[in-house]
Amino acid sequence: METLSTGPKKNIIVIGGSLSGLMHAILFKRHGHNVHILEAASSARASHAAGITARDDVLEYMRLYDLTEEPWYINSPDTQFINKSGARIRGFKKVLCMTSWSVLYHRLRANFDGLESVFVKNVPGKVENEGRAIFEGGVRVADVVDVGKEVEVRVRDEHGSEERTMRADLVIAADGSNSFIRHKMLPEIQTKYSGYVAFRGCVPQNAVSEKTLATFIDKLTIFKGSNPKSYILLYNIPDDAKGNLTPGSQLLNYVWYWNVPQSELPNLMTDIHGHTHRNMLPIGLIRPEIWDVQLAHARSLLPPPFIEVIEKTTQPFVALVNEHMSTRASFFDSKMLLVGDALSLFRPHVALSTNQAARHCLGLKKVMDGEMSLRAWEGDALRYAKATGLLSVVVGNFGQNGIGKLILSVVRYLICIVGQKISWLWRKN
Numbered sequence: 148m149e150t151l152s153t154g155p156k157k158n159i160i161v162i163g164g165s166l167s168g169l170m171h172a173i174l175f176k177r178h179g180h181n182v183h184i185l186e187a188a189s190s191a192r193a194s195h196a197a198g199i200t201a202r203d204d205v206l207e208y209m210r211l212y213d214l215t216e217e218p219w220y221i222n223s224p225d226t227q228f229i230n231k232s233g234a235r236i237r238g239f240k241k242v243l244c245m246t247s248w249s250v251l252y253h254r255l256r257a258n259f260d261g262l263e264s265v266f267v268k269n270v271p272g273k274v275e276n277e278g279r280a281i282f283e284g285g286v287r288v289a290d291v292v293d294v295g296k297e298v299e300v301r302v303r304d305e306h307g308s309e310e311r312t313m314r315a316d317l318v319i320a321a322d323g324s325n326s327f328i329r330h331k332m333l334p335e336i337q338t339k340y341s342g343y344v345a346f347r348g349c350v351p352q353n354a355v356s357e358k359t360l361a362t363f364i365d366k367l368t369i370f371k372g373s374n375p376k377s378y379i380l381l382y383n384i385p386d387d388a389k390g391n392l393t394p395g396s397q398l399l400n401y402v403w404y405w406n407v408p409q410s411e412l413p414n415l416m417t418d419i420h421g422h423t424h425r426n427m428l429p430i431g432l433i434r435p436e437i438w439d440v441q442l443a444h445a446r447s448l449l450p451p452p453f454i455e456v457i458e459k460t461t462q463p464f465v466a467l468v469n470e471h472m473s474t475r476a477s478f479f480d481s482k483m484l485l486v487g488d489a490l491s492l493f494r495p496h497v498a499l500s501t502n503q504a505a506r507h508c509l510g511l512k513k514v515m516d517g518e519m520s521l522r523a524w525e526g527d528a529l530r531y532a533k534a535t536g537l538l539s540v541v542v543g544n545f546g547q548n549g550i551g552k553l554i555l556s557v558v559r560y561l562i563c564i565v566g567q568k569i570s571w572l573w574r575k576n
Contacts, residue, residue, distance in 0.1 A: 151515045156180050156278060157316035160300050162288050162328060164188070166248070167487025167504035168321035169255035172280070173212050174508045175319075176259065178515050181279040183313070184259070187322075189285035189305050197347060198384040198400035199251060200498035201244040204505035211512075212258060214271035219254055220246040221383055221392055226367045233362060233450040243367060245382050247400070250390040251501070256282070266390040288327055291318060293479040318483040321504070324469065325426070326489035332478050341468040341494055343377075343406045343547050344415070346441060348460035349387065349398040355455055362452040363399055371546060372448050378546040379403040379453055399456055402495070404468070405441075406547055415465065427466040438463060468494050468543070472536050476525045484511075484521075491532035494539035496546070506531060530567055537563050 151157070157180045161172045164186030172182045201209070201220050209219070223245050227238035253266035260282045261270050289310060290301040297314045320328035329336060352360055362368065363381055371378040381401040385392050407415055417423045418432035445457040472491045477484055487504040510527055513519035519527075537560040544553040 151317070151511070151521070158314070159183070159317045159319065160185060160298075160313060160315040161319045161321055162300075163320070163322035163326075163487075163489070164282060164284065165321070165323060166251060166255065166501055167323075167489070167507075168319070169252070169259055170208060170212075170504050170508050171319045171321055171486060171511070173255060173259050174511060175317075176278045176280050177212060177274065178512075179276050179278050180317075182259075183281040183315070184283065185286050185288060185300070185302060186282065186284045187287050187305070197248045198349075198382060198398075199246050199248055199501050200382075201246055201251075202499060202502035202505075204502045204509055206244060208505040208508055209254075213254060214274070215254060215257055215267050215269050217254075217267065217269060218392055219250055219385075219390070220244040221385065221397065223365060223367055223382055225365060226369070228369050228371070229362070229450055229452075230370075231450055233452050238366075243382070245367075245384050245400075247384040247387060247390070247398075249387050250385050253390070265388070288322070291328065291331070291479075291483065293482065298479055298482050316482065318479075320483060320485045320489050321487050322489050324471070324488040324492045326485070328483070329471075329473060329485060329489050332483075332485070333473055333475060336471055336473050338469045338471040338492065340409055340412075341470060341543060341547075342409075343404050343468050343543075344412075345466050345468055345495065346403040346405060346463060347401065347466065348457075348463040349384070349400045350456050350459045351386070352383070352395055352397050352399060354459050355399065359452040359455045363456075364394065368452075370450055370453060375406060375448075376547055376549075377403070377405050377448070379449065381453070381456065401453070401456060403445075403457075404496075404543075404546055405444075412467070416467075425467075426469065428464055430462045430464045433463055433465060470494055470536060470539070472532055474529070476528045477521060481521045484525075486528075490528060491536055493532075493536050494543045496542035497535060497539045499535050499539075503531065503535065534560070534563055534567060 159175050159180050159182045161168045161184045164184045168184055172184050176182045223243045227235050230236050250266055253264040256262035257267040257270045260280045263270055285305040286302045289303050292299040298318045300313045303310045367382045369380045381399055383397045384400045386396050386398055413423055416428050419434050445454050470492050476490055486507045488500055493499055507528055510524045514521055514524050541556045541560050544556045
């Protein structure tokens with residue numbers, strides 16, 4: 148295909164309308180290309196009630212492409228480790244930028260197709276020379292075919308009763324960790340269960356005692372248990388109703404990692420209606436007897452501030468901690484690109500999933516500016532995925548497993564980093 152930096156403006160289909168898909172769609176739209184998002188959900192996505200750490204690439208992406216000119220994250224200047232009694236034992240000063248899935252999603256929708264919501268007051272108007280933007284929900288991709296200069300995308304409605312075909316100069320596969328495109332193009336890449344899950348939840352700051360709030364306010368707080376091995380962390384995010392950033396109106400958002408043998412997953416992931424979920428048991432569907440057991444673990448294992456937050460959680464949910472790593476990112480002579488979690492899924496400890504999507508976008512900006520080839524972009528995406536994926540395993544093993552697995556994962560990570568450095572020096576010379 149012609150490079151993205153030359154030739155006429157292109158018609159681009161983005162498969163997947165969550166954060167990664169929206170980031171890429173805005174990028175191409177602002178560079179003058181016509182973008183059509185295909186999203187499986189038939190309506191605006193419901194809240195994930197989940198926090199996001201906005202790392203450097205996310206911040207840079209939003210600096211370049213967010214035109215709402217409104218604050219969207221909370222500064223968290225302190226990271227602390229606490230002991231079983233709740234006292235601080237060590238910590239360090241480093242500003243982290245905390246937001247939520249809902250805040251970022253609606254911010255991106257406002258920038259892409261002008262979606263109005265309570266999360267965004269100043270919806271951007273049309274920018275001169277930008278491309279056309281279409282967000283179509285309720286469609287599922289049935290197949291993609293290389294037809295020469297274009298890619299043919301075959302889609303069905305959400306009921307599977309109507310099929311039609313579309314064509315694009317470029318397809319961006321941002322269809323998440325269960326990517327249909329990855330399964331089609333790289334069937335050998337299978338998602339693997341890590342051996343533990345994440346219990347998650349949010350509690351309003353004004354719902355806890357002053358003492359507990361003082362422990363958590365303006366901090367990322369971590370407690371690491373030893374018997375059984377697990378760890379829990381908590382940080383503050385905007386409220387989930389309007390994205391309010393004001394202290395006192397924020398949410399205490401926690402992630403509690405807990406080892407669960409694969410044989411016990413069917414029981415854990417079966418909801419109150421008897422349906423067994425594969426990767427995430429959504430908000431409000433955990434069976435009471437399952438949550439009662441976890442509450443008992445909290446009361447016996449966690450520090451008092453965490454116990455209070457867990458006890459006051461009204462809508463917990465649980466997600467399996469999975470991982471996969473693709474070996475390619477470019478297909479059909481670079482007319483189809485695999486991005487975000489569709490490309491590689493990290494364990495969440497390193498909080499770099501959204502950053503990966505932003506990094507892919509910033510790399511493609513360099514491609515469109517003529518500063519990088521698509522081949523170089525793919526190489527960078529794969530190297531970043533490998534190093535970050537191995538780092539996430541190191542952090543996971545530190546919290547959940549014994550010293551043997553931890554040492555082995557550290558060695559593998561260091562070998563990767565050294566190998567990438569040598570490769571970089573070789574390419575440079």
